[in-house]
Amino acid sequence: MENVNKTNLPPAPAPDTIRVIPLGGIGDIGRNMTVFEYNGRILIVDCGVLFPSEHQPGVDLILPDFEYLRDRLDDIDAIVLTHGHEDHIGAVPYLLRLRPDIPLVGSEFTIALTEAKLAEHRIKPYSLVVAEGDVEQLGEFECEFIAVNHSIPDALAVFMRSKAGNILITGDFKMDQLPLDGRITDLRAFARAGEIGVDLFMVDSTNAEVPGFVHSEEEIGPVLENIFGRAQGQIVVASFASHVHRVQQVLETARKFGRKVCFVGRSMVRNMGIAADLGLLDIPENTLVDLKDIDSVAENRRVFMSTGSQGEPMAVLARIASGTHRRISVGPRDTVIFASSLIPGNENSVFRLINGLTKLGAKVVHQGNERVHVSGHSAQGELLYAYNIVEPLNVMPIHGEPRHLVANGSLAVKTGVPAENVMLCEDGTVVDLHDGVARIVGEIPCGYVFVDGSSVGEIGxxxxxxxxxxxxxxxxxxxxxxxxxxxxxxxxxxxxxxxxxxxxxxxxxxxxxxxxxxxxxxxxxxxxxxxxxxxxxxxxxxxxxxxxxxxxxxxxxxxxx
The missing domain is CATH 3.10.20.580 (Ubiquitin-like (UB roll))
Incomplete structure (x- = not known):
C-alpha cells in the first residue's frame, strides 16, 4: 500500500488527469470533505464538521481547511452532499460565506437539512435536489446518484464519470437487507458501475475493523418494546437528531404502550419536523406532545426524545443529568436509553454522563448492556461484498481513523486489489488518477480550523x-x-x-x-x-x-x- 509522501508540494497535474484531495475525513471520524479537480474545474463532495475532543477546550467545531480553495472559489462547480449528517454538511455555511452561490446538490432530505442550517446563518443557497438513479452533469463530471442505506434517510453514493476516469464514492453506507424504510443499498447499481469500470473506489472505513455484518435496524424494535414494558416512570431516549428511523421506532413503541412522545432539543424538533413534512416520519395520531404541555401527561406516560447522546455539555441530556434543565428531571423510577453509537473521542464524556444519570437513580440502558442501536456503517463482510461486486482498479479508504483506513485497505487487498493500488492517505494528500493508474504525488498544507464562538480560524x-x-x-x-x-x-x-x-x-x-x-x-x-x-x-x-x-x-x- 502506498503511503503519503510528505517531502514536497505536488506538481501541476498532467493533461487528462483527475486530482483528488481530501481536506478532511482522512484520519478522523468527521470533517469529511474531498476536492476533485479536472481540466481546472473543481467538484467538492461533502463539507462536514468534526466535534472537538477534551484536548481542545473551548472549541465549538472543527472545520476542513479551506485555504487551498480560497483563491479558486470561482473554479468550484458544485458541492455534492452524500447525506445529511453533521460530519458531512456541517461546514457548508462556512464555505458558502466565502462564495454564497456555490450550487448544492443532494437528496431531498439532505438539502432540506442543509437549507435549514444555512437559514440560521442567513444564507439562501442555490440547491439542486437529486434522487437515486438521477444523472447530472456537474462541471467536468457526469454524476450518477446511487441509493445507499445508512442511519439517516436519503443517503446517496456518487458515481463520477469523466474522460479521464471513473470514481465511485460510497459516502457512509451499510447493507441492511431489511431496512425500516425499505430502501436498500443498490448493489445492482454498484455492479453496473463495476462493469463500466471503476478506476478509483473511495470506501467508508468506519467499521472496517468489525468482523461480520451489521445487524438490521428492525432488531431494535423488540428491544425497545421490552424496555418500555419494564419502565415504571419517565423514559428518555437520546439519539442523533437526524436518526429518523430510530425516532420512528420510538414513536411506534410509545403508541403501543399508551405513552406520549415529546421532542426536546432544537435540532431534534427541527429535523423531525422536516422529516414529517417530507413524509419520511409517520407520527401516530395523538402521540406527540409539546414540552410546554408535558405537565398534563402522567410521568409514567412520558417519553422524551432528546439530543445529547454523545455527552455534549450543552445538549438536553447533559442538562438533565446536571439538574439544570428547566422542565425535565429524572429519578429512581425513570429510564434513560442511549440509542446511538459511541463516536471515537467521546468516550469519557459519554461515560461521565451515564455515571451522572446513574447517580440520580435512573436506569441507564446503552449499547453495552442492551442492543438499543446498530451501526450505520458497513462491517468487514459488507465491505468485502462491495469490493467483489465493484472490482475496482484502485482503492482509497475514506471516513475513518488511521486504524480504520489500514483495515479497509487490507480488505481490498484480500479481494485482489494490488497492494500498490491502495492509497492510504491523510488530509491534504494529493492523489492523481491518470489512465487507470492512481498514485500519490505530494501533499498540500491542511490543518484543523477551529470555530471558537464567533471566531473562525483565529485560534490555533x-x-x-x-x-x-x-x-x-x-x-x-x-x-x-x-x-x-x-x-x-x-x-x-x-x-x-x-x-x-x-x-x-x-x-x-x-x-x-x-x-x-x-x-x-x-x-x-x-x-x-x-x-x-x-x-x-x-x-x-x-x-x-x-x-x-x-x-x-x-x-x-x-x-x-
Missing amino acids: ETELTDRRTLGQEGFIAVFAVVDAQRRTILAGPHIQARAMAEDDSVFDEILPEVKKALKGALENENADAYQMQQAMRRVLGRWAARTLRRAPMIIPTVIES
Whole structure:
C-alpha cells in the first residue's frame, strides 16, 4: 500500500488527469470533505464538521481547511452532499460565506437539512435536489446518484464519470437487507458501475475493523418494546437528531404502550419536523406532545426524545443529568436509553454522563448492556461484498481513523486489489488518477480550523496549549512596580495564583528569591520591563517545577513608574 509522501508540494497535474484531495475525513471520524479537480474545474463532495475532543477546550467545531480553495472559489462547480449528517454538511455555511452561490446538490432530505442550517446563518443557497438513479452533469463530471442505506434517510453514493476516469464514492453506507424504510443499498447499481469500470473506489472505513455484518435496524424494535414494558416512570431516549428511523421506532413503541412522545432539543424538533413534512416520519395520531404541555401527561406516560447522546455539555441530556434543565428531571423510577453509537473521542464524556444519570437513580440502558442501536456503517463482510461486486482498479479508504483506513485497505487487498493500488492517505494528500493508474504525488498544507464562538480560524495549537496548561497546571500572576530612573522597587512583587491546589501562602518561601531576581535585573541599566519580567518568571518557574511538581502558566507584569 502506498503511503503519503510528505517531502514536497505536488506538481501541476498532467493533461487528462483527475486530482483528488481530501481536506478532511482522512484520519478522523468527521470533517469529511474531498476536492476533485479536472481540466481546472473543481467538484467538492461533502463539507462536514468534526466535534472537538477534551484536548481542545473551548472549541465549538472543527472545520476542513479551506485555504487551498480560497483563491479558486470561482473554479468550484458544485458541492455534492452524500447525506445529511453533521460530519458531512456541517461546514457548508462556512464555505458558502466565502462564495454564497456555490450550487448544492443532494437528496431531498439532505438539502432540506442543509437549507435549514444555512437559514440560521442567513444564507439562501442555490440547491439542486437529486434522487437515486438521477444523472447530472456537474462541471467536468457526469454524476450518477446511487441509493445507499445508512442511519439517516436519503443517503446517496456518487458515481463520477469523466474522460479521464471513473470514481465511485460510497459516502457512509451499510447493507441492511431489511431496512425500516425499505430502501436498500443498490448493489445492482454498484455492479453496473463495476462493469463500466471503476478506476478509483473511495470506501467508508468506519467499521472496517468489525468482523461480520451489521445487524438490521428492525432488531431494535423488540428491544425497545421490552424496555418500555419494564419502565415504571419517565423514559428518555437520546439519539442523533437526524436518526429518523430510530425516532420512528420510538414513536411506534410509545403508541403501543399508551405513552406520549415529546421532542426536546432544537435540532431534534427541527429535523423531525422536516422529516414529517417530507413524509419520511409517520407520527401516530395523538402521540406527540409539546414540552410546554408535558405537565398534563402522567410521568409514567412520558417519553422524551432528546439530543445529547454523545455527552455534549450543552445538549438536553447533559442538562438533565446536571439538574439544570428547566422542565425535565429524572429519578429512581425513570429510564434513560442511549440509542446511538459511541463516536471515537467521546468516550469519557459519554461515560461521565451515564455515571451522572446513574447517580440520580435512573436506569441507564446503552449499547453495552442492551442492543438499543446498530451501526450505520458497513462491517468487514459488507465491505468485502462491495469490493467483489465493484472490482475496482484502485482503492482509497475514506471516513475513518488511521486504524480504520489500514483495515479497509487490507480488505481490498484480500479481494485482489494490488497492494500498490491502495492509497492510504491523510488530509491534504494529493492523489492523481491518470489512465487507470492512481498514485500519490505530494501533499498540500491542511490543518484543523477551529470555530471558537464567533471566531473562525483565529485560534490555533498555541492557544489550545495555553488553555490546556491553564486547565491542568494552573495560573500564577506576579506583578511589581519599579522606578525606572532610580532603579528601585516601589511595590511588590506580589503573587496571585488561580486553579492551584496550594494556598497563596505557599509562595512566601519563594517571594524573597523573586524579589532578588527583580533587583538583579534592575541593577542592569539597560534592562527593560520585559527582561525584568523574565527574571521573575524564571525563578518562579524553576521553583514551581521543583517544589510543586507543576508547570503552571506564569504571567509576570512590571510597571515602570
